[in-house]
Amino acid sequence: MKQICESKYEQETSEQEYEFLKQQIAYYNLPSQSFESSTIAHHPFIDSIQNLTVREALKKQFKEVAIQSRNAVFNMYLKSAEDQREEYKKKHELNIKKIDASQHTLNQNEKLSSTFVQLINERCNKISERIQCIYKYKRQCFQSKSN
Structure with missing residues (x-):
């Protein structure tokens, strides 16, 4: 039972973390989070270059590298x-x-009762519900912070 509940916790947490990460990546890919609006785009070193052609070429290259790096990290x-x-x-x-295999191979006295199996399933459902609730709150906090 302990192993099943722990593995359910890990499974649900990793599922919710994956979905939360997808939400965060979608947010950081919004136009409002573009390279131009970031603080890194306005570096004093680049802005100090007097030659406009060189400065624009350097900014363009800098932007391409930053976007490629960000996409690589997100991926x-x-x-x-x-x-x-x-x-x-x-x-x-x-x-x-x-558990299912042991239910078929054990003798009648060693098998888990149907009530106990049902309790394990209910506990796993409660674990899922709790983690989903936690991540729902995390997503709401992230959305309110990003608005």
């Missing part, structure tokens, strides 16, 4: 979160399969 975060989500999903499914 890396998303891939990592997705891999973790899949890992925890498989781990939880394996724990469920172990």
Whole structure:
């Protein structure tokens, strides 16, 4: 039971974290969060260059590198979160399969009662509900902060 509940916690947390990360990335890809509106776009070193052609070329190159780097970091975060989500999903499914398999192989006295199995399922549902509630709050806080 402990393993199932822990794996359910990990599975649900990684799922919610993945969805939260997607929301954050979408926010940072909005036009209001463009390179031009960032503080890095207005670096005194670049603005101090007198030759307008050189300054504009340097700004353009600087912008391209910054955008590519940001996209690479976002993709890396998303891939990592997705891999973790899949890992925890498989781990939880394996724990469920172990319980199901043991129910078929154990003798009648060693099997878990249907009431106990139902309690485990209810506990897992409560774990999911609690984590979903936490992340709903996190998303609301993030949205209100970003508005």
